[in-house]
Amino acid sequence: MTEFSALNRRRAERPSMPPVIVFLTDQQRWDATGIGGNPVELTPNLDHAARSGTWFDNAHTPQPLCTPARSCLQTGNFATTNGVHRNGLNLATDADTLAKRFGAAGYRTGYLGKWHLADPGSKGPVRPEQRGGYDDWLAANALEHTSDSYSTRLYDNDGEPVDLPGYRIDALTDAAIRYLVDHQHEPFLLFLSFLEPHHQNRRDDYPAPEVYRDRYHGSWLPPDLASLHGTTFQQIGGYYGMIKRMDEAYGRLLDALRSLGLYDETITVFSSDHGCHFKTRNSEYKRSVHDGSTRVPLMIRGPRVPRGRVVEDVVSTVGLPATLYELAGIDAPVGIQPSLVPAMHSAERPAGEAFIQVSESETARAIRTQRWKYGIQAPDADPKDAGSDHYVERYLYDLEADPYELNNLVGLPSHRELSDHLRDRLLAWMKTAGEPEPVIDNAVTSQQGRGQLDVQPHEISM
Known part of the structure; x- marks a missing residue:
């Protein structure tokens, strides 16, 4: 043979x-x-x-x-x-x-x-x-x-x-x-x-x-x-x-x-x-x-x-x-x-989400969509802990306008509705990963706005 x-x-x-x-x-x-x-x-x-x-x-x-x-x-x-x-x-x-x-x-x-x-x-x-x-x-x-x-x-x-x-x-x-x-x-x-x-x-x-x-x-x-x-x-x-x-x-x-x-x-x-x-x-x-x-x-x-x-x-x-x-x-x-x-x-337009957990340098969580990155941090947690019951908003990036995440938009009033939507999505992912639902505080910022920045309703789910 x-x-x-x-x-x-x-x-x-x-x-x-x-x-x-x-x-x-x-x-x-x-x-x-x-x-x-x-x-x-x-x-x-x-x-x-x-x-x-x-x-x-x-x-x-x-x-x-x-x-x-x-x-x-x-x-x-x-x-x-x-x-x-x-x-x-x-x-x-x-x-x-x-x-x-x-x-x-x-x-x-x-x-x-x-x-x-x-x-x-x-x-x-x-x-x-x-x-x-x-x-x-x-x-x-x-x-x-x-x-x-x-x-x-x-x-x-x-x-x-x-x-x-x-x-x-x-x-x-x-x-x-x-x-x-x-x-x-x-x-x-x-x-x-x-x-x-x-x-x-x-x-x-x-x-x-x-x-x-x-x-x-x-x-x-x-x-x-x-x-x-x-x-x-x-x-x-x-x-x-x-x-x-x-x-x-x-x-x-x-x-x-x-x-x-x-x-x-x-x-x-x-x-x-x-x-x-x-x-x-x-x-x-x-x-x-x-x-x-x-x-x-x-x-x-x-x-x-x-x-x-x-x-x-x-x-x-x-x-x-x-x-x-x-x-x-x-x-x-x-x-x-x-x-x-x-x-x-799939022949559909690009979609999907990624859930991210971070430990050691900080205890943090984030959701990554096509358009947005939204992240939270636990200010009082030991970074070696698996998670926390208390987080604060820390990161928000518009990846269409800022693909390398150089402009943090967290806490801006113009992006409040968007942040609330992404927080709900993030909480759903944390539940999927077996984490208890935490309290997430809104970001505290002195920024009242940045010129003409705004988020249209159809952009929130992108």
């Missing part, structure tokens, strides 16, 4: 069990991609792949922080629902995860890279019961604390250390390609989780490969970073260099699928856990309700995914697990957040 006939037989035997790869970056903004509007030519492989898949142009993380964002991606539930609302918490051992559902459906499941859902501050191997149910394991809990750009240490199924050669992105990609080769003849779910372009914590820098270290300094900047500065000017070169290498790794992975005859039958997701605002909104890189923190790249390609489609609806990546279950023909757990598949096929 020839190689091609063997391949065709394999496809015929499992047409409803497509391989699945989740390619997850860390702390990557949506506009650090060509298809997301960046003109620096950082992501030609992603941009090319998107033309044969679906790009979500307005995707948002439900929690702009590593551990809670990852808990949402493994469970399909908001962080306050799955119990992991901040860093330093571990995912429950009985959580109904991607790995458990795919495994029960006959898939081989593998996890590679950064986990960050186990014991707080773990610098050793993650215990088997805290690995989310994955069959094959080559990972570290907080990869930023156990490795560096040219020193990658992970831990295998037996908890033994494995040191991988090369730049960290390349080391993980090499291991991922080996996994594809080893499991090419069976249905598999591979969750490939990089640290880049996250900063290296102990130095607070963005260590790009040496070949890219100086290439991107002085490059184009998104307007929020150009206006608010933060640490952008000293760090954007390294950040862009890491993203360039990440895109090359993504291209290598797709080439491996092509060589194995798996490219067209594999569901591939490219996304990130949260964005990066370079200390422009607080003293950190994320943990805020702004798009710089929450808006992320999201591309899906493969069987049953529209080709060359750009979805402009506002969506949340908390819907990714349900999406993968639907595309793979697997029953989803009851009560998780809904699939993004309907948005892929």
Whole structure:
């Protein structure tokens, strides 16, 4: 039997069990991609792949922080629902995860890279019961604390250390390609989780490969970073260099699928856990309700995914697990957040909403619609708390007039009716996430108005 006939037989035997790869970056903004509007030519492989898949142009993380964002991606539930609302918490051992559902459906499941859902501050191997149910394991809990750009240490199924050669992105990609080769003849779910372009914590820098270290300094900047500065000017070169290498790794992975005859039958997701605002909104890189923190790249390609489609609806990546279950023909757990598949096929005008929870830097909540961003903050809460019973309006942005959120309209009398409408929508989302209904105080402002600013009735629901 020839190689091609063997391949065709394999496809015929499992047409409803497509391989699945989740390619997850860390702390990557949506506009650090060509298809997301960046003109620096950082992501030609992603941009090319998107033309044969679906790009979500307005995707948002439900929690702009590593551990809670990852808990949402493994469970399909908001962080306050799955119990992991901040860093330093571990995912429950009985959580109904991607790995458990795919495994029960006959898939081989593998996890590679950064986990960050186990014991707080773990610098050793993650215990088997805290690995989310994955069959094959080559990972570290907080990869930023156990490795560096040219020193990658992970831990295998037996908890033994494995040191991988090369730049960290390349080391993980090499291991991922080996996994594809080893499991090419069976249905598999591979969750490939990089640290880049996250900063290296102990130095607070963005260590790009040496070949890219100086290439991107002085490059184009998104307007929020150009206006608010933060640490952008000293760090954007390294950040862009890491993203360039990440895109090359993504291209290598797709080439491996092509060589194995798996490219067209594999569901591939490219996304990130949260964005990066370079200390422009607080003293950190994320943990805020702004798009710089929450808006992320999201591309899906493969069987049953529209080709060359750009979805402009506002969506949340908390819907990714349900999406993968639907595309793979697997029953989803009851009560998780809904699939993004309907948005892929919708011919209606862009719509949708994203609910955002924030912890650690502040206890905050926000709703993001096509037109508006409305956010509240709990002034008396411990930022480590899951929530609060008392919030104050803190943010209101008109994203049509001010897409980079540089003009906070909160408290303006001209926008009071709009704020009341958005508050009701936000309260509905908080109830969906299992939060008790809080008191939300109106913003106190000395601004009596700004010239001719006004909101027409038909704009309130946009």
